[in-house]
Amino acid sequence: MAGDEGGGGEGAEEDVPRDxxxxxxxxxxxxxxxxxPRVVQQFLDFCYRYVVEVLGDAQLYSEHASKPSIDTEDVKxxxxxxxxxxFSQPPSRETLMELARVRxxxxxxxxxxxxxxxxxxxxxxLIAPNYQLVVPMKQADEMEVDDKDGNKPPLPTDKNGMSSPASQQGLEQDGSKKVSFSLAGKRPRS
Structure with a gap:
């Protein structure tokens, strides 16, 4: 830590600004x-910034009151x-004690x-592991079951009447279906 002299002797003290x-x-x-050594500079920065902000506010108050210039009342x-x-003050000790007693x-x-x-x-x-498994579907020949008459059930059709078994929801291009689940079983909320 440096002292408050500035460390340069008598000549250095004369070069220091008045502020x-x-x-x-x-x-x-x-x-x-x-x-x-930087403490003095930090205080000067704070003081200059504070003065600029106060004078800016005083100018706004003066303009709001339609005054030609800033006067002491605006600055006050x-x-x-x-x-x-x-710069808000902390509550008094008695107020804090009362709040603590109530709490x-x-x-x-x-x-x-x-x-x-x-x-x-x-x-x-959110940290429970989730798994996605691809369940292979049976081949199209095995999946189609004949009804009593020996006819095969019709394939599902879209709005144009075209059959599109691959467009069924949940089916992938290769005929497999994805199933997602959590490893831990879901329990009902209580």
């Missing part, structure tokens, strides 16, 4: 004896709105399962 000297004096007054209003919305008065729910992390049921689990 940086003010930040260093504020740090000294707050009891900071040592800090990183901009600072007040920034403090109210940007802690409610009993915890009973633990149904044993110790450890409770996992969701298997049907709701």
């Amino acid at each position: 940086a000297k003010l930040v260093k004096s504020i740090l000294r007054s707050m009891g900071v004896k040592q800090h990183e 209003l901009a600072i007040q709105s920034r403090v109210t919305f940007s 802690n008065s409610m009993p915890l729910p009973k633990v149904i399962s044993g110790p450890g992390i409770a996992l969701p049921p298997e049907q709701d689990s």
